[in-house]
Amino acid sequence: MNNSITQLFDIKYPIIQAGMVWASGWRLASAVSNSGGLGLIGAGSMYPEVLREHIQKCKVATKNPFGVNVPLLYPDIDQLMKVIVEEHVPIVFTAAGNPKLWSKYLKSHGCIVIHVVSSVKFALKAQDCGVDAIVAEGFEAGGHNGIEETTTMTLIPLIKKSIHVPLIAAGGIGSGPAMLAAMALGADAVQVGSRFVATPEASSHSNFKQEIIKAEQGATVLTLKEITPVRMLKNPFYQKIDQIYQGGASLEELKSLLGRGRAKKGMFDGDMIEGELEIGQVAAQIDSIKPASEIVKEFINTYNSCLNNLSKIN
């Protein structure tokens, strides 16, 4: 496969593994990059020196391009950026914040820069900041998300029409046929998160991986819209959030319930009761843990067979 995204990143397949907190360290990122996709280290859950270690290990584990995902609201953002530049990371995905300042900085250091958005408005702003490509993330995606609740099906054509840089679709993409759907809608590549959490290479706790396998339709919800919208499993921790809403939520109550440790407690430490478990709607389609390389292979095989089948209907 050969298009604007495979050329931009110098990769074989237009499949990007999302940089996810508590899931995507060097093991997952290098496994995906070795399989012909683009692996991303999720820096959001790493101290700067932990990130440096992951980058260095990733360089040893793969000779292919890989990247880092940085949430721009990270408190010591300048420290993270320093590590990224010092380690000559070739590709940086930024999210959750204003790309203006850091896009320029990263590009001046030779990085390819991509920004994640969930609306047309922010896609245009990111393009104005000079990013090389845009990730558009639909309502069904796991983790942090937009307030407009626009789904991948409707968001991708809208953003495609508005921008001229390459477009990567995210949210609800857990198989080759869904990848084909996203490409039909106008995407040049897909970013896949949830499906790569259920791999042996993901650093998430095995309890969390098992919960993903058990998840059925309706198992996740987009909540905390007043603070920062996030999609998570409806586990007992979410039930507590819901109770606060039922009682007429105050921001203070919600914030004190959340704290900063909830995501780590759930996804990394494996506390399925008290922890926050961020995952997308696509979890309902996941019924096994398998190596990242197999997932990439299956995506490509089923993408191709699906495309062939569609050609036959005509």
Place this chain on the structure above:
Amino acid sequence: MNNSITQLFDIKYPIIQAGMVWASGWRLASAVSNSGGLGLIGAGSMYPEVLREHIQKCKVATKNPFGVNVPLLYPDIDQLMKVIVEEHVPIVFTAAGNPKLWSKYLKSHGCIVIHVVSSVKFALKAQDCGVDAIVAEGFEAGGHNGIEETTTMTLIPLIKKSIHVPLIAAGGIGSGPAMLAAMALGADAVQVGSRFVATPEASSHSNFKQEIIKAEQGATVLTLKEITPVRMLKNPFYQKIDQIYQGGASLEELKSLLGRGRAKKGMFDGDMIEGELEIGQVAAQIDSIKPASEIVKEFINTYNSCLNNLSKIN
């Protein structure tokens, strides 16, 4: 195009025009059927004798198959069903209720019966009731919707895997490329609602059609989840609903605000302030009013060109 749905309905293209309240009378249904798709008369906003008139006029206006959509919670449902059977309507789509009783009745009178669902659970129930096909409707769809908030992108593969009867995708499908995306996800056909409201043939008020053209991303919201979830434009009437929620909503307050006349007031009488305006997220993609026949033609042309382009990437 030739597949299980074009054969089931004896139509040229697997495009079904959704039966919508205050929008799809005989003019729209016959225009779509004459263009090679399947037109549906939306009975939800019609008295039984009004429905009879629409069916009779539709028979004169097209020699092609057409159908009727019936919300099963309609108060005088037995009267509507009587008219449908007396008039020998060949195809009936049922929605919003339990298909058990009426599927059997309609099939015993020779009708092809399709039921609309928004979850795997209700898809399986409908299949058990002997329906001939299922419509699966994602979160982005206009009008009444499910409580799980599952998007078309994630819902279609889940339902496809669970059922053996043909599957029609609905929600977020406003163009040929989106139709191709739905077919890639596993659908055998698409049901298109919002796009067909912005036609001269739709019986909706022209004020409403103009609002659809003006709608941008984020213009709609799925609300009233405690009563019956419905997606509508965020007009002043919705702002009133939102105010009640902000004040700690009571069911009584919400119900009294709604009344039964709000949908008619908005979509048919053209009151953009006090009326309820049901439409899908795809409204943001609609920028013109054009004849239904042109829409069908464009769907097929852009479906084919999109499929050709995708074949070239490989």
